Amino acid sequence: MSKNFIKHFGIWSSILLLLCILTVVLFDPFFQYHKPLPGLKAVLTDKEYQCTGSLKTFDYDSVIAGSSVAENYYNDWFNKGFDCTVIKAIRSYGATADLCFLLDIAFEHQDIKYVFYNLDPSALTADAQTTYELTGCPMYLYDDNYINDIEYWLNKGVLMEKIPYLIANSVIDGAYDENDSYNWAQWKQFNSDMALGLYIRKPSISEMKPEKYYEDILNQNLITMGALC
Numbered sequence: 001m002s003k004n005f006i007k008h009f010g011i012w013s014s015i016l017l018l019l020c021i022l023t024v025v026l027f028d029p030f031f032q033y034h035k036p037l038p039g040l041k042a043v044l045t046d047k048e049y050q051c052t053g054s055l056k057t058f059d060y061d062s063v064i065a066g067s068s069v070a071e072n073y074y075n076d077w078f079n080k081g082f083d084c085t086v087i088k089a090i091r092s093y094g095a096t097a098d099l100c101f102l103l104d105i106a107f108e109h110q111d112i113k114y115v116f117y118n119l120d121p122s123a124l125t126a127d128a129q130t131t132y133e134l135t136g137c138p139m140y141l142y143d144d145n146y147i148n149d150i151e152y153w154l155n156k157g158v159l160m161e162k163i164p165y166l167i168a169n170s171v172i173d174g175a176y177d178e179n180d181s182y183n184w185a186q187w188k189q190f191n192s193d194m195a196l197g198l199y200i201r202k203p204s205i206s207e208m209k210p211e212k213y214y215e216d217i218l219n220q221n222l223i224t225m226g227a228l229c
Contacts, residue, residue: 044181066118067094095126
């Protein structure tokens, strides 16, 4: 193999890598660096990958914070009802510490008028510790360190799937409604047949917990919420 070939291979490989990085930064489907480009929509369907970025870069004055229940709220209900511009800060199961982590980002980057907080029982009975790293979330998207974003820049899934998905949902008429950010219930049915089809009777009945069983965890979560306020 000649030195000339190796030289040209290195040059073209470097150009290709640079083009990949520029493409990701330009379209930025996880919105880490900027809002959607003119003509493209804010296609928000991957909360673990997009919540932190959109909270840092979008324009808004109010936040819908909550679990998968809050994912299905239609954003414009709040915009029209409270004369505001909302964005969703979503975490499945909605543990208090996780939601407060997202709200901290929102308060750091915008002057917040309203927080519409979806208060699930799980939010108050979960441990008062964030669970993002524990559950395998892409932590390079959760900090302000751009150096470790190489996992984002040179990601085949981002280049071959997420960017085309963003473009397709932006240019195809009626393909995506920005008010349905993170919505998972659009094509599902909720009725007795569906409920009974998913119901599994437990082999044993657990003993009833004491009345104050969750009191310590509840107090910790309330302290966490109070610190945010």
